Amino acid sequence: MLKAYKIEIKPTEEQIKKINKTIGVCRFIYNFYIAHNQETYKNSGKFVSGMSFSKWLNNDFIPNNRNYLWIKDVSSKAVKQSIMNGEKAFKQFFKKETGFPKFKKKNRSNVGVYLPKNNKTDFIVERHRAKIPTLGFVRLKEFGYIPLNSNIKSGTITKKCDRYYISILVDKEFKKNNKQYSFGIGVDLGIKEFATVSDERIFKNINKTYKVKKLKKSLKKEQRKLSRKYESLKIRNKEEGGNVTRQNVQKQVLKVQKLHNRINNIRTDYINKTINELVKTKPEFINIEDLNISGMMKNRHLSKAIAEQKLYEFRNKLINKCHQNEIEVRLSNRFYASSKTCSQCGSIKKDLKLADRTYICPECGAVIDRDLNAAINLRDNQIYKIV
Known part of the structure; x- marks a missing residue:
């Protein structure tokens, strides 16, 4: 199974210059590919693939424009990957998954330098340093975080806030969690409290x-x-x-x-600590609500609070962690009235407002915390999809 390790590195002045130059070239090539596609589409109505653009760039454009020879001064693999990233952005746009690809601005966009492993000596990880293609040995800020003698597939260097990081993709065999399954749980995500679990655990809003x-x-x-x-x-x-x-x-x-x-x-x-707390008891399943995050963000009164909770990141990381530990993840329908339904008798309270933090059932008289009531309903819900 592939797993990524991200760690801060401490490059030398010479390595910093090389990284910054490669990042600048990758950003330029990405923007050049988008601009070239726009111009070609206006003239001929055709889309230029990443492979075609790469051949045109190396065989036609650079030889006929000697002032662009500095493109050849950095890793060709990193340049090729930036072109393929542009192609991926266009394909997502054509599938209507995202908007039209945007140009990357200098010092304001996240540009990664992709470095694949071509031979056995390209990536070598030691306790305090790592050998990276085109850079040589670079010191690591943390010791022993990346497993030694691991099978490394590739690495990506990024710059953020004047700091440099490397994400290393490792082919690793995970140890199976042989712990017996416990009862399934439901998790209700919210704004007042980050997560409320059906077993009455509450994770506060950080x-x-x-x-x-x-x-x-x-x-x-x-x-x-x-x-x-x-x-x-x-x-x-x-x-x-x-x-x-x-x-x-x-x-x-x-x-x-x-x-x-x-x-x-x-x-x-x-988020990582919360997921670890949920998974370490190895429940039989974890049922969460399939929230419409993009729709929730349109509420101008709550959009900032929702964005700060990072609910989409929590969902993705929870799914990945559960798959590693062989735990079933269930998604309840976003229209399921988990908060308005009584967990005791099943009746629905249609006039429940967002300000009502305590659920009082008009039928059976049950009094329970609103979020805990929703978490119990999610646990007991039998209409779901498995992800």
């Missing part, structure tokens, strides 16, 4: 903790500073005729990015 609130307050302060710097830069450009240094603005942008990254890491870490 965004309401003091630590995250303090970071969000600092982020708001730094964003105001950045806005003022942009305004002063516009005024100075008008007075001095442009070409005013953006050094201070870039420093402030980096501060904002680091705060965003730190908050995001806290949320991701909490």
